[in-house]
Amino acid sequence: MKAFKTVWTVMLKELVEIFRDRKIIINGLLLSPLIFPVLILGIGALAETRARTQLESELKLPVIGADIAPNLVAFLATQNITAESAPADPEALIRTQEEDVILRIADDFATDWRESRAATVEILHDSSRQDSRIPVQRVERALAAYSQQAGAVRLLARGIDPSLGMAVRITHRDLATPEARRGMLLAFLPYLLILTAFIGGAYLVMDATAGERERQSLEPLLATPASRGAIMSGKIAAACVFGMVGLLLTLLSFKLSFGFVDRGPFAGVDVSLFAVAKLLVILLPMVLIGTTLLTLISASVKTLKEAQSYMAFLMLLPILPTIVLLVSPVKNQLWMFATPFLAQNQLILMVLRQEAITLQQWAVYLGAGFGLGALLWLIAARLYHREQLAISA
Amino acid sequence: MIELSDLHKAFKTKTGPVAAVAGVGFTARDGAITGLLGPNGAGKTTTLRMLYTLMKPDRGSVRVDGRDAFKDAEAVRRSLGVLPDARGVYKRLTARENITYFGRLHGMDEAAIRRNTDRLVEALGMADFIDRRSEGFSQGQRTKTAIARALVHEPKNVILDEPTNGLDVMTTRGLREFLLRLKGEGRCVILSSHIMQEVGALCDHIVVIAKGRVTAQGSPDGLRAQTGEANLEDAFVKAIGSEEGLQA
Numbered sequence: 023m024k025a026f027k028t029v030w031t032v033m034l035k036e037l038v039e040i041f042r043d044r045k046i047i048i049n050g051l052l053l054s055p056l057i058f059p060v061l062i063l064g065i066g067a068l069a070e071t072r073a074r075t076q077l078e079s080e081l082k083l084p085v086i087g088a089d090i091a092p093n094l095v096a097f098l099a100t101q102n103i104t105a106e107s108a109p110a111d112p113e114a115l116i117r118t119q120e121e122d123v124i125l126r127i128a129d130d131f132a133t134d135w136r137e138s139r140a141a142t143v144e145i146l147h148d149s150s151r152q153d154s155r156i157p158v159q160r161v162e163r164a165l166a167a168y169s170q171q172a173g174a175v176r177l178l179a180r181g182i183d184p185s186l187g188m189a190v191r192i193t194h195r196d197l198a199t200p201e202a203r204r205g206m207l208l209a210f211l212p213y214l215l216i217l218t219a220f221i222g223g224a225y226l227v228m229d230a231t232a233g234e235r236e237r238q239s240l241e242p243l244l245a246t247p248a249s250r251g252a253i254m255s256g257k258i259a260a261a262c263v264f265g266m267v268g269l270l271l272t273l274l275s276f277k278l279s280f281g282f283v284d285r286g287p288f289a290g291v292d293v294s295l296f297a298v299a300k301l302l303v304i305l306l307p308m309v310l311i312g313t314t315l316l317t318l319i320s321a322s323v324k325t326l327k328e329a330q331s332y333m334a335f336l337m338l339l340p341i342l343p344t345i346v347l348l349v350s351p352v353k354n355q356l357w358m359f360a361t362p363f364l365a366q367n368q369l370i371l372m373v374l375r376q377e378a379i380t381l382q383q384w385a386v387y388l389g390a391g392f393g394l395g396a397l398l399w400l401i402a403a404r405l406y407h408r409e410q411l412a413i414s415a
Numbered sequence: 416m417i418e419l420s421d422l423h424k425a426f427k428t429k430t431g432p433v434a435a436v437a438g439v440g441f442t443a444r445d446g447a448i449t450g451l452l453g454p455n456g457a458g459k460t461t462t463l464r465m466l467y468t469l470m471k472p473d474r475g476s477v478r479v480d481g482r483d484a485f486k487d488a489e490a491v492r493r494s495l496g497v498l499p500d501a502r503g504v505y506k507r508l509t510a511r512e513n514i515t516y517f518g519r520l521h522g523m524d525e526a527a528i529r530r531n532t533d534r535l536v537e538a539l540g541m542a543d544f545i546d547r548r549s550e551g552f553s554q555g556q557r558t559k560t561a562i563a564r565a566l567v568h569e570p571k572n573v574i575l576d577e578p579t580n581g582l583d584v585m586t587t588r589g590l591r592e593f594l595l596r597l598k599g600e601g602r603c604v605i606l607s608s609h610i611m612q613e614v615g616a617l618c619d620h621i622v623v624i625a626k627g628r629v630t631a632q633g634s635p636d637g638l639r640a641q642t643g644e645a646n647l648e649d650a651f652v653k654a655i656g657s658e659e660g661l662q663a
Contacts (some may be wrong), residue, residue, distance in 0.1 A: 026523060031519040035508070042507045042548075239503025242561065245467050247493040248520040412469050 025252040030246075032256025033263065038262060040226050050225050051268045055216045056273035061214075063279055081157055082106050085114075087127035091135070092249040094127070094143075094168060101164040116146050122154035123147045123161055138176060150354050186383065212370040215272070215301065216340040216363060219308035222268040223261035224333065226315050230257040231320035232329040244412040254317065254406045258399065261313040269305055273298050304369045307391025311362060314398035343367045359383050360390035417466065417572055417603055422475035424461055426514045435461040437627040437648040440475070443605050443620065445571070448598050450618030451607040452651060454661055458627040459607040460500050463576050466605070477571060493521070496570035498578060500539040502561040506550040510541060510560040513549060514567050521568040528567060541616045550610055555586040562590075566597075573597055575606040579613060591617055610662045615647045623654040 040046060079102075086108040088095050095105045105125075115121040128134075128142035135141045143165060147158045174184035231254075234240045244250060280293040315336075320329045343364035352358075354372075357364045365387050372379055405411070424436040436458040443449035451459045464470045466477055468488040477484035479491045505513055511532060518528035536545050544552065545612065549560060566573065578594070579587045584661045594617060597604050608614050614621055615635060622632040631638060631654035635647055644650040652658050 027522065028520060030514065035505075035516050038512070039505060039507045057443075097525030234503070237503060237506075238499075239505060241469065241499045241501045242517075242565070243495065243520075244505050245469060245492060245497040245499060246517060246520040247489050247522070249489070408471055409619070413464070 025249060025255075028248040028252035029256040029259055032253050033260040036226065036257055036260035037263060040229070040260070046225055049266060050222070050264070051271060054214075054222070055271040057214065058275045059274045059279040059282075061279075063282060078102075080104055081160055083123065083125055083157075083161060084109050084112065084121060085127065086112060087126045087129065087131065090129070090131045091127050091143075092142075094165075095170075096121055097168045098164055101160075101167070103161065103164055114145055116148055119148070119151065120192065122151070122157045125161060210344075211374065213341050213344055215276075215305060215370055216308055216366045217337065218272045219265065219269050219366075220312040220340055221274050221316070221333070221336060222272075223265035223309065223313045224316055224336075226264045227257065227261040227316040228320050228326060228329045230260065231317055232323055232326045235324075236326050241412045250406045251403050254321075254403055255399075257316055258313050258402075261316070262309055265309040265313060266306075269302070269309065273301060276301075277397040297376075299380075300373050301370060304366055304373070304387070307388065307395055308362075310392065310395035311398060314395055314402055317404040318398055318405060321402055321408075321411060339363060340366075356383070356386055359387040362391070362394060365390070416445055416480060417449075417605065418476075418478040419462070419466065420476050422462060422465055422477070423473045424458075424465060424470060425473055432660060434627055436465070436472075438475075439622075439624060439627070439629050441620070441622045441629065441632055443572075443603050445508065445603045446598060446601045447619040448606065448617050449620045449622065450614040451622050451624055452606065452609070452614045452661075453607075453624035454609055454655065454657075454659055457624045459624055460576055461604070462624070463574055463607060464499075467495055467499075467574055468492055493568075494571050495566070496565040496573045498558075498562050498565045498575040502557050504549045504552070504557050504560050504564075507548060509548050510545045510552075510556070510563070513560055514564045517564045520610040527633060531567050531569060532563070535566060538596065539563055540589060540607055554581040557582060558582060558586075558590075562593075570594045570602070572603045573605070575604070577608060578606055579608070579610070584624040587613075610612040611651050614651075625655045625657075630656070 081103045083098065083103050083105055084107070085095060085105040088105050088108065098105060098151070102382075109115050109121070112121075112124045112126065116124060124146040126144040126146060128144065131141045131143070145158065145161055145165075147154055173187070177184040177187060231240075234243070243253065277293040277295075277298050316329075317330050323329045340363050344365075344367060347367070354368055358368055369379060369383075369387060418443075420440040422436050423434070425432045425434045439458065439462050441449065451462065452458050461470065464478075465472045466484065468477075468484050471485060480494060482491050482494075484491045504510075505516070508516070514532050515525075515528050515537070518531070523531075532545075536542055539562065541556075541559050541563065544556050549557065552560065558581070560577070562578070565575075575594075579590055582590065591613075594604060594606070598619075606617070611657045618635070620632070620634060621638055623630050623638075631641055631650075633641060633661055638650045638654065639645060639647060642650040643652045644653055651661065655661070
C-alpha cells in the first residue's frame with residue numbers, strides 16, 4: 023500500500039514535469055502521429071502514380087540495329103514502346119543511369135530470322151536499380167509475345183499445331199487475399215509502430231534517471247524513506263503512461279490516415295477499431311520492454327549524454343527482424359512469437375493481413391513479452407540499489 | 416541523538432583506493448547544534464552521506480535515536496531531514512510543489528503538508544516565491560526551497576551539508592536564526608561547514624575533521640583549552656594543522 027502510494031506520487035510528479043515542457047511534448051507525442059499521414063497519403067499516392075505511369079505511358083526505348091528488324095520495331099510500337107535511335111555508347115548510358123533499358127538487335131538477326139533459327143536480341147539494364155524494373159519487364163514481355171506470335175506462325179506454315187510445342191501449360195491462381203498482397207507493401211509499417219512503442223518514452227526515462235542524477239536531485243530523493251524500487255517503478259510507470267499516450271495518438275493517426283486512402287496500394291487496409299485494439303495489445307509489452315531497458319541503461323551510466331548515445335543502437339533493434347526476414351524468409355513458427363521485435367513484426371503483419379492469431383500464439387507472445395519486461399525491471403531495480411547511483415558529484 | 420563511531424570509507428579510483436573517511440566518530444545531542452568543520456575534501460560530505468544511509472561504511476557504525484542506520488535504514492531516513500550538498504530542486508516545479516512532493520514521499524497527508532509548508536514559508540521567508548517555478552531561482556531561494564523540502568515532515572534530526580554555501584549575508588543571517596530555532600525546538604542539528612566564524616557562532620559541539628580523521632572535538636571553550644589558543648579560529652587552524660581550504 024505504502025509502496026503503491028510512492029509509485030503513484032513519483033509517477034504524477036514525473037508526468038507533471040514532462041507535460042510542462044512544451045517542446046518535448048511536441049517532439050515526443052505529436053511528431054510520430056504526424057509521420058503516418060505523410061507516409062501513407064503522400065508516399066502511397068506517389069508509388070501508385072509512378073507505377074501507373076511506368077506501366078501505361080509510352081516507353082521510349084533506344085534500339086541498336088533497329089533497321090535490321092523493322093517488323094519487331096513495328097510490333098513494339100503496338101505495345102506502346104517507341105524505338106529511338108541508337109546511342110553511341112549504350113553501356114555507359116546504363117551505367118550512368120541515363121537510360122533505364124536499351125535493346126540491341128544482333129547483327130545476324132536478319133540471317134537467323136530468315137533461316138528460322140532463334141534470332142538474338144539483347145536487353146541492356148542494371149538489375150540493382152529499382153526504378154528500371156518496370157520498363158525492363160515491359161520490354162521482356164513485349165519481346166516474348168512477339169517471339170511466341172512469330173513462332174506460332176512458323177509452325178502453322180509447316181502444318182503443325184502450335185500447341186504441340188507446349189508440353190505443359192502453366193497457369194497461376196493467386197490465392198493471396200487482396201489484404202495480404204497489400205501487406206507486402208506494408209512491410210515498413212511494423213517498424214514504425216514498434217519504434218514508436220519501443221522508444222516513445224525514451225526522453226522521459228532518461229531524464230527521470232540519468233537526468234535527475236546529473237542535475238543532482240536524485241540524492242535528496244533517495245534520502246527520503248521511500249523505497250528505491252518504488253521510486254524507480256514510479257518513473258517506469260510515468261514513462262509507460264507517456265509512451266502509451268504517444269502510441270494511442272499514433273494508432274489514431276494510423277487509423278485516420280488509412281481511412282482517407284481510397285486508392286493506391288494502401289487502400290482498404292484493415293483499420294477497424296478491433297484491428298487497432300489488437301495492435302495496441304501487441305505493442306503494450308514493447309512499451310514495457312523499452313522503458314525498463316532504458317531505465318536499466320540510464321541507471322548504469324554517469325550522464326544524460328552517455329544514455330543518449332545508446333539511442334542510435336536502440337533504434338536499429340526493431341528493424342533487425344525485418345532485415346533477417348528479407349534475407350531468409352521463414353514461415354511463422356511458435357518460437358518467433360517469443361522473440362522480441364520479431365514477434366511484434368509478425369503479429370502486426372498478421373493483423374494488417376487479416377490473418378487469424380491463435381490463442382496459443384497470443385499466450386506465448388504476451389507471456390514472453392511481459393516476462394522479458396519483468397526481468398529487465400528486476401535488473402534495473404538491482405542497479406537502482408547501487409551506492410554510486412545517488413552520488414552525482 | 417546521533418552516534419557515529421569509527422567510520423571508515425574508501426573509494427576505488429584508477430590510481431588505487433583512496434580513504435575518504437578514516438576514523439570519524441562523534442555524538443550529536445538533541446537540542447544542540449553539532450558542527451563538522453574542515454577544509455574542502457576533508458571527508459565531511461562522505462561522513463554525512465554515511466549518516467543519512469546513502470553510503471555503507473566499510474567499517475564503523477551509525478546509530479540514530481538508538482537505531483542502526485543500516486539494519487533499519489528506512490526508519491532512520493524517516494526520522495532525518497537532509498539537505499545534501501547537491502540541492503537538486505526540480506526546475507519545472509514550483510517551490511510549493513517541490514515541498515509537497517517530498518511530503519508525500521514521507522507518507523504525509525495533504526492537510527499536514529499544507530500546514531507544515533505554511534509554517535516553513537513563514538519561518539524561512541519564502542512567501543514571495545513559494546508559488547513560482549524554481550527555474551531561475553537565486554542560490555538563496557533554491558537553498559531555502561531545499562531546506563523546507565527536507566523539513567516538511569518535522570524530523571527530529573536535521574542534517575545540513577554546507578547550508579550557507581553561496582548565500583548572501585542577509586540570507587545567511589536569516590538561516591542562522593532558523594537553525595537556532597530548530598535547536599530551541601529540541602531537535603538534533605548537524606551541519607558541516609568550512610567557515611570557521613559560522614561554526615564558532617552557531618555550534619555547541621564542534622568536530623574538526625582533516626584528511627578523513629577527527630583531529631579535535633569539543634565545545635568552543637573546550638577546543639580553546641585543548642589547543643591552548645585564546646582565539647577560536649587559531650584553535651581551529653592548530654587542530655587542522657593548516658589554514659588551507661578554510662574560510663574565516
